[in-house]
Amino acid sequence: AYAQSQPPAKNVMVHLFEWKWTDIEAECAYLGEKGYNAIQVSPPNEHAVKASDGYPWWQRYQPVTYELDKSRSGNLDQFKSMVDTCWKKHGVKIYVDAIINHMAAGDGIGSAGTSYKGASDYTLYDKDSTTYKYSNLDFHNQCGINWDEDVPAREIRDCWVAGGGLPDLKTESDWVRTRIIEFLNSMINMGVAGFRIDAAKHMNPEDITYIAANLNDLRSDEGWFYPGSRPFIFQEVIFGYGQDSKPSDYDNTVKGSNLNVTEFRYGTAVGQKFRNDDSGTISDFIKYNFPVASGGWGMLDSAFSVVFTDNHDNQRGHGSGYWTSEDDNSIGGIVTHFYDGRIYNLANVFMLAWPYGTPKVMSSYNWPRDVRCSPSGCKDVNDGVGPPSDGSGNTKNVACFKDWVCEHRWTSIAGMVGFNNYVQDAWNIGNTWHNDRNQIAFSRVTPTGAAKGFVIINREGYDLNRSFQTGLPEGRYCDVARTDYTLGSTKCDGSVIDVDRSGFANIQLSPMSASAIHMGSLMTET
Ligand code: LM2
Ligand code: CA
Known part of the structure; x- marks a missing residue:
């Protein structure tokens, strides 16, 4: 007889950034075997198509409708099949990146062929022969956020994000809330188990709390989840000094389930110590009591935190990331990412070993980085490059360790997922x-x-x-x-x-x- 203990819980998720549903469905066998708990998938609903920008990854952060028919990752049948196979065959849950703060900028035709007019006419979906739309009544007045000053919460939450380009939804209104709840419930009813709430910092916490409280329980028919299970929700709130919309506004509990928050300060600390920036070294984690169960180092309580070394934004200088030099391509702002090789590998070993938060492993694709600096700062001129494709916006199949980096399959990282599971109760x-x-x-x-x-x-x-x-x-x-x-x-x-x-x-x-x-x-x- 072996003295092995059973893993009491699984807690690690992986972000398969821009993967197609068919590839994710195939990957779930591997993920299940290694002990991954869940996958964050790219936004599945119809999105803008930015041909003139070379089909950038960020077109998917501009929703056109709430239909799941045709995103760059695939169609509805493929989506359903992925959700089904991953959970029922391999015990891996699907968390959807939900873009509910805003809609697509300008006018255009979406990935499923639906035409839209910015901030005035979006045909969301047809149900029971009624057409549901967002009209100009459903958006806040356009205003941009002035990040150069101490920014009041109202400005962060009601003004339009991305340089004032993205029409901001009135998430305080019943009509908008109901549409969003229907959208999220449509996925819960297919077996989706949770959501990343994109741009949560740009919505009032009460709006998110209301939406969360009105979501269905997870599916509990044969083979699905335990009756009464609630969706796992984590809100993207990037901590910023002087910004009056902050992580601690969002760590709420709804129907007995914690609404988590992305704890960006964790990735910053891990990046600085592992990269030896900020004159620190990794001994500091032990010497200065890096947080365990409750907060410390300015961070939220572990039970509310989703943690990661890097994400799809800051690894390319978006979101909380920024470039500091064009000479040394390895200085990608304050976070560590796959470009750092072994340093990055070790940072992930640490994340998966240390008892804090719900860890999220980033799985990236490669792109031709080209950082250029001017007096106003540095920027990777290729920071929008989309996933490996045929050049017309059609994503290629995943081939790991080539165009697709597949950090989640690196030996140490994959091995540490099992470690994380087996030490859950040893907090x-x-x-x-x-x-x-x-x-x-x-x-x-x-x-x-x-x-x-x-x-x-x-x-x-x-x-x-x-x-x-x-x-x-x-x-x-x-x-x-x-x-x-x-x-x-x-x-x-x-x-x-x-x-x-x-x-x-x-x-x-x-x-x-x-x-x-x-x-x-x-x-x-x-
Ligand atoms: C997020 N978090 O709050 C996502 O993690 C981030 O990736 C999203 O921005 C953002 N919120 C909005 O969902 C990305 C990207 C932006 C891009 C937007 C919209 O980082 O650069 O903005 O998606 O596609 C793009 C252009 C920008 C333009 C805007 C509107 O880059 O120059 O602004 O569209 O046309 C005028
Ligand atoms: Ca908003």
Whole structure:
């Protein structure tokens, strides 16, 4: 008999940015096997088509209708099939990126062929032979946000975002709220399990709370979710100094379920420490008590936070990201992203090992970065480039490790998802060690003091050879940060770590690498 414990919970999501539904459906077998809990998918409803801008990724942040018929990721049947297969066959949930603050700018024809007129005429959908529309009555007056000053909440929430370009919906009105609730419920009824609320900072918290309270429970017919399950909601609120619309306005609880918030300050801290910017090193996480359950370092409580190293915006200088130089392409603002290679890999190992928030792994595609600086600042002139395509806006199939970066399949990152699952109830840290610079180690420990996992990160240009107290029971463990390990397997095709009777293990780590073992990677009892 093996002493493996069952994973008490799954908590990690991955953002498959701009993937097609068919590719996601196929990927769910892998995601399920590695222990991923959920996928954030790109906006599934009809969106603007910006041919003259080369079909940028951001066209999908301009909704035209609430029909799911034809987005760049695919059609309705493909969407439904993905939702169905991912959950029922592989236990992986789908979270939809919901764009409900605004509609498409200007006039045009959407991805499913529907024509629209900016801020005055959008045919949302037809139901029961009634046509539902947004007219000019449904939008706030155009005004732009002046980010150069201390910005009042009203301006952030009622003015038009993206340089004053995106018609801002009156989310305080019954008509608009009802349309949004119908839109989100239509997806819940297909089996969708949650939503990222895009631009939440640009809506009043009461509007989001109202919408959340009126969403259906998740599907609970045969094979779906537990009756009474509520959708998982996380609101995109980018913290900004001097801005009077802030993360702590949004960490509400509705019908017993927490409305989460994207905690951008987490990615900033992790980026700075791992990149060694801001004169800090990764030992600071231990020395200065990086938050565990409750807040710290200015961050919200863990139970309300969705955390990530980078997202689709800041990895290209949008959102909270910014470029600082054109000489060194690796300085992509304050966050770390795939371009940083091993640094990025280790930052994700840390995120998936440390007990704070709901982690989100970014899965990107490559694009030809070209950062140019002028006195007014730096910008990647290719920051709009869409996913790998045929040149006419049709997305290619995913091929990992080529055009598609697939960070979620990197050995350490994928292995740490299982680690994260197996240490869920060990929400504290113990056996901490650091070298005062860029080497750290810690155990994940339950409230009664039992260790469930142990991790070491060596972000130095030299080896780390040392005997560590892991706190774990004696046995042979598969090192999931260095091995493609199948949870539950008695085989480890890679690196094995032996823990002795008193919990010690001799560990040898090469430069820029990590080691991690947990109760789910215990292969044999001795
Ligand atoms: C978000 N969070 O609050 C998304 O994470 C972000 O990716 C979205 O902006 C934004 N909200 C609105 O949903 C992206 C992109 C913008 C782009 C918008 C709309 O970062 O650059 O704006 O989508 O497509 C684009 C143009 C901009 C233009 C605007 C309106 O880049 O120059 O402004 O459309 O035509 C005049
Ligand atoms: Ca708004």
